[in-house]
Amino acid sequence: MSDKLKLTIAISGLNNTDNPGPGIPVIRGIRDSKLIDARIIGLSYENLEPGIYMNDLVDCTYMVPYPSVGMEAYMERILQIHSQDPIDLIIPNLDAELHTFIKAEKILQEHNIKTYLPTLKQLEERNKGNLNAYGQKYGLKVPENLSITSHNEIGRIEDEFTYPLLVKGKFYDAYVAYNPQEVMVAFNKVSAKWGLPVIIQQFVRGTEVNVIALGDGEGNTVAAVPMRKQYITDKGKAWSGVTLNDPELMEMTHRLIKQTKWKGGMELEMIRTANDDYYLIEINPRIPAWVYLSVGAGQNIPEALTLLAMGKEVKPMTEYEVGKMFIRYSYDLIGNLADFEKISILGKL
Amino acid sequence: MKIKDNITISESGFVFDAKTGESYSLNPSGKEILRLLNLGKNQDEIEEYMLNRYDVSQQVVTRHLDDFFQMLSYFNLTRTE
CATH class of the missing domain: 3.40.50.20 (Rossmann fold)
Incomplete structure (x- = not known):
């Protein structure tokens, strides 16, 4: 049996x-x-x-x-x-x-x-529109952000941002805009699909690196695997990625989970600049679609989340294979x- | 000049930077140079090695090594001791 x-x-x-x-x-x-x-x-x-x-x-x-x-x-x-x-x-x-x-x-x-989910406070605190305050509270660098709710506010942008900049939906979607006309087009697209507010974000040059992590709600990181997208679709989604060995990124993840006592799956989206500075651009409050890479690299996050939800003890996973890749395909x-x-x-x- | 610790070089000349996720391909000479760097050789010693091993003028070796080291530095693959 x-x-x-x-x-x-x-x-x-x-x-x-x-x-x-x-x-x-x-x-x-x-x-x-x-x-x-x-x-x-x-x-x-x-x-x-x-x-x-x-x-x-x-x-x-x-x-x-x-x-x-x-x-x-x-x-x-x-x-x-x-x-x-x-x-x-x-x-x-x-x-x-x-x-x-x-x-x-x-x-x-x-x-x-x-x-097995974060609390409402944890969820709302990391909303894209609150990123500035979030970075300040938890000691993370974040790009400048501004939430706007109407076309009239697009004029304000030039006082606070330089082009290019990002126009982001409150849940999904991001467009790079090089002038006010492009901001307007992106604002219309994003607000029609995801509603308001629309987030204007400073464009930080560098390499995007992501971490998938699982917090136990008591400040412990049960699992964490960093990844870099190697191939990105026109929707900005990873079509291929590779696990990294980035101790600084891992330290930031552990620190954030400890400070926030995050419960559940999450994805940290960061930009690493040429000077090795890290900017937090977004926290997805759930398991990301590339989670199977973490399973392949040695950390079965869906299994761990299930066991934790059912009240089972799960020892923090600290090892994973560096240089493990995923390649998506259509079928x-x-x-x-x-x-x-x-x-x-x-x-x- | 040393190759950073997070860089792995395979037998085939495939270079993987585990921190950035970038990968590169080396030709046989590049692979040999990185192997010598990993053994702690400096640019002068590598130059001497190449002159002894290949039928090539010092001017050509120096120029190509300068280019190659600049490229390693540009891709952030090296550290200074």
Whole structure:
């Protein structure tokens, strides 16, 4: 008989496209685990999210409404799924879901559904619009930031920034702009997709380096792996990356997790300048889509997060293989119209 | 001049900077020069080695070594002792 921990885990972010959500790599990490025997429930927003049709990774998928419907309506659907197919743990993988799941933590607990997420304070403190204050509080260099909410404010930018600069959405997307006209175009694109505010950020020249990390909520770093993107798509997403040996970056990660007592997965996005200065440009408050590189390098972060969520002890992982690479690829899944019909009509596959 | 500790050089001449994630390819002469640098040889000693080993004038060796060392420095692969 297997000694593995038997769990039903609901996972979102099955949009394994050219702008991939982290769901599928998170599932791969859990499937690789020698400690967990998981039944995976996919939570999907669109009926063509590739993960729905990946039968070897996802056991069953349910359609869910976008979190913008409000916490109550969203949780009603989650609890409806739970009543049909009891869930032990939910790992939300999209930024736009986190607020809802954090606020619903108590409701979920009452139904014996675990999550492993940062607190609302931790989530909001690292919002892109608060980056200046965040850097100051935790002793990190950050590029100058300004949140704007209307076209009228674009005129203000020239007083505070020099071109080029970045125009960023509150959740995703970033465009480099070289003049006010380009700021205007980027503002329209970003605000139409992600709402307001739009963040204007100083452009720091250097190399982007990222760290995936897992905090236990008590100040300990349970896992951390640094990576540099080697190939970037036109959407700015990593198509290939390599693990690094960067003690300074690791020290900053450990220090930040200790100071903030971060709970859950996170990704630090930093720019290292030619003078070896590090600028924090963003903190993603969840596991990033390149998480499977950390699994390949020796730190199974999805497994560790699952075990921590279930109240198991996980010893901090300090070793990983430097020079481990990932290369994404696209692959045509063959599906059946009958499956598409089921997910479209019944909301379940 | 020394090669930084975070740089690894494979037998095939593939150079990987583990801190930046950058990688480079060396031709056989470049690989030989880096091997000598790792043995603690300085530029004069490497120049002498190359003159003894290859049929080439001192002027050409000096010029090419200067270029090569500048390139190593430009890519931030070296440290001064």
